[in-house]
Amino acid sequence: MRVAVVVFPGSNCDRDCHHVLSEVFGLDSELVWHTETDLSRFDAIILPGGFSYGDYLRSGAIARFSPVMESVTKAAERGLPVLGICNGFQILLEAGLLPGAMLVNESLQFRCHPQEITVEVDRTPFTFGIKPGTVLQLPVAHGEGNYFIDEAGLAKLEANRQIVFRYAGDNPNGSVADIAGICNEAGNVVGMMPHPERAAEALLGSTDGQQIFRALINYWEGRK
Amino acid sequence: MYKAAIKVILKPGVLDPQGKAVASGLASLGFSQVKSVRVGKYIEVLLDASSQQEAAAQVEEMAKRLLANPVIEHYELTVELVEGEELV
Numbered sequence: 001m002r003v004a005v006v007v008f009p010g011s012n013c014d015r016d017c018h019h020v021l022s023e024v025f026g027l028d029s030e031l032v033w034h035t036e037t038d039l040s041r042f043d044a045i046i047l048p049g050g051f052s053y054g055d056y057l058r059s060g061a062i063a064r065f066s067p068v069m070e071s072v073t074k075a076a077e078r079g080l081p082v083l084g085i086c087n088g089f090q091i092l093l094e095a096g097l098l099p100g101a102m103l104v105n106e107s108l109q110f111r112c113h114p115q116e117i118t119v120e121v122d123r124t125p126f127t128f129g130i131k132p133g134t135v136l137q138l139p140v141a142h143g144e145g146n147y148f149i150d151e152a153g154l155a156k157l158e159a160n161r162q163i164v165f166r167y168a169g170d171n172p173n174g175s176v177a178d179i180a181g182i183c184n185e186a187g188n189v190v191g192m193m194p195h196p197e198r199a200a201e202a203l204l205g206s207t208d209g210q211q212i213f214r215a216l217i218n219y220w221e222g223r224k
Numbered sequence: 225m226y227k228a229a230i231k232v233i234l235k236p237g238v239l240d241p242q243g244k245a246v247a248s249g250l251a252s253l254g255f256s257q258v259k260s261v262r263v264g265k266y267i268e269v270l271l272d273a274s275s276q277q278e279a280a281a282q283v284e285e286m287a288k289r290l291l292a293n294p295v296i297e298h299y300e301l302t303v304e305l306v307e308g309e310e311l312v
Contacts, residue, residue, distance in 0.1 A: 057265075057290070058293055061293070062290075093295075094293065099295075100295060101293050103234075103238065103240075103296065104241045104242060105241065106241050108241050108245050146239070148238060148295070148296055149295070174241075
């Protein structure tokens with residue numbers, strides 16, 4: 001399975017993702033610079049966390065116009081699994097591949113700590129085979145993770161089962177309906193604020209993040 | 225040359241944590257008359273255009289596509305004819 005980890009100027013979780021995919025799971029992972037225009041050789045795409053373009057204007061607002069985003073959009077439309085983590089989630093929102101927008105955390109604090117989240121649906125490639133209701137402990141690290149969508153939009157997310165993860169216990173950022181991650185209607189594009197790649201080895205305190213990548217592998221194996 | 229001034233502000237009903245923090249800062253400075261604060265962005269763009277109308281249309285497009293996020297923000301813009309090649 002070939003996975004692209006897209007590197008924007010200012011990405012800083014790209015190597016962590018690449019490390020987990022290639023070293024922990026033995027996948028054929030490749031770091032792809034944001035000027036790349038052809039992603040057709042990949043089976044899945046990950047937009048990692050960081051501060052692309054310094055978070056200027058709004059988080060993800062400038063990265064969405066990177067040349068690579070056109071092929072990310074095409075891949076998403078083709079049904080390829082696409083995961084945006086943290087800043088990657090913000091980029092997917094700005095690109096319109098996922099609905100809603102991010103606001104500054106309600107507390108105004110940059111929140112950086114282990115966080116429990118509940119898996120809500122197993123219909124995405126990144127939660128495939130994970131029993132809904134499963135609680136995972138993953139680190140969060142963001143200042144703008146306060147997910148916002150209007151009431152009509154939220155009703156649509158609920159009706160279409162697009163809420164993929166919710167914060168369990170305290171909501172670290174004030175997001176609508178405790179949302180920690182969502183997917184598009186088709187389910188193949190997922191955005192999440194917590195960092196599974198930072199919790200994929202026992203040395204780092206939790207291996208719960210492995211489940212997200214394992215789900216992707218199981219999903220892909222099942223489709224071959 | 226035309227200078228556009230774009231004001232970007234969160235839509236009514238969208239929580240503004242920065243505005244709230246500034247309001248509580250003003251309150252602790254003793255400005256007890258302050259009822260509410262909203263924090264937005266102010267952006268200036270200097271551009272070439274054949275007319276004020278064309279300049280306004282271009283900036284409108286910029287605001288829609290990048291400067292503001294229509295999910296959470298409103299924008300207002302003005303355009304004026306100016307001398308010079310650089311914003312100072």
